[in-house]
Amino acid sequence: MGEGRLPPMTADQELKLILEPEAFTGDIFSIVNHPVIQEVYRFRHRIARAIREFLDEEGFIEFDPIMLGPVTDPGTRGALEFRVPYYGREYRLMRSGILYKQLLAAAMDEGKIYFFYPNLRHEPIDASKTGRHLVEFVQVDLEVRDADHFQVMEIAERMLKHVIDEMRRYEDRLRTIWEFFGSEREGLPDARLPLKRMTHKEAVKLLMKHAEDGEVIKELEKKFDVKRPQDRLSFTAEIPWEWEWYLSKINDQPFFVHDYPRGARGFYDREYPDKPGILMDFDLLAPEGHGELSSGAAREYEVSKVFARMRETNENPELYRWYLKFLRDHGRPTAGFGIGMERLVKYICDLPSVHLARPAPKVPGVHSP
Ligand code: AMP
Ligand code: MG
Secondary structure (H helix, E strand, O other): OOOOOOOOOOHHHHHHHHHOHHHHHOOHHHHHOOHHHHHHHHHHHHHHHHHHHHHHHOOOEEEOOOOEEOOOOOOOOOOEOOEEEEOOEEEEEOOOOHHHHHHHHHHOOOOEEEEEEEEEOEOOHHHHHOOOOOOEEEEEEEEEEOOOHHHHHHHHHHHHHHHHHHHHOOHHHHHHHHHHOOOOOOOOOOOOOOOEEEEHHHHHHHHHHHOOOHHHHHHHHHHHOOOOHHHHOOOOOOOOHHHHHHHHHOOOOOEEEEOOEHHHOOOOEOEOOOOOOEEOEEEEEEOOOOEEEEEEEEEOOOHHHHHHHHHHOOOOHHHHHHHHHHHHHHOOOEEEEEEEHHHHHHHHHOOOOHHHOOOOOOOOOOOOO
16 A cells, blocks of 8 residues: 555545546546555456466467457447548557457467457447446457357356455455445455346346336436436347446346347347347346446357348448458357456446546546546
């Protein structure tokens, strides 16, 4: 812990400095210099170490992320891409490494690869209020050859358990963070395997039942500033933010939601060959309202199907030439997931926001250092 170098502020002032997005345009040194924030950064380091240990043990090979390319994956939920000039063309900064990781998993002898992948996403401004979105963040992004989504769900839950078990060794230090941010936690909640699994349909059904409770609706309207959240639940769309938060809050263990409807995800999530409209994919959610930690899927690897899906979502297939060629000549089943480091740090440290999980955070819409 840093000692003796704190700015002379009251606890209230410090908390304000840390929590209000405008504060990030302010004194970045004071934030990084704060002993509790420094402990959060140490947890990020410890979590990254635990993940690398786990993946190394499982036979994964780590790659350095590829940052520039002619195309990045299509963002969901409205995140735009950053474009940069590139020798007379326009290249993109990666919104995720999904396309490259499929190729590497298919090509490498080990068939198991991962990155610590910095992602850049021009998130919509209203994402600044979720406490879960940054413009710049890191995913631990992995892919496995000849696997399906259920097989990588098992890897995801074992990895999460490993991280939690390792972090429990530092529970005293976690406690100082929890106390500072007013967490109600008594200890680090265990992950009891196998984690609960529910389909998207089951999750929406459950939420529709809870939506009959007027108190729940009032709570969501107030907390998320939405009108009639009950009308936003649908079997054919993504679970809206406020309901995802609610689903996460009513669980006391991490859990999976799988089999999302086709409209909800990108062309790379494979459709069940025998269940049209349903994708072989999943989210891993944290309890206590922390929400989504990870998304994963079995990949669509048949070039004709990918091409059709691109047409459906108005992607420009020209940009994807190298990827389509790879699928045509070498495409084979892979599955994988990406787990957000800032989300994981937020969950382990029980932070009010991912804004606290890295220095100089880029909060959507805020012009900060
Ligand atoms: P996605 O493929 O969009 O689901 O992203 C994979 C994972 O990255 C998510 O499950 C989150 O943990 C994390 N993630 C996605 N978008 C953001 C963001 N804007 N800020 C922080 N973490 C994010
Ligand atoms: Mg996701």
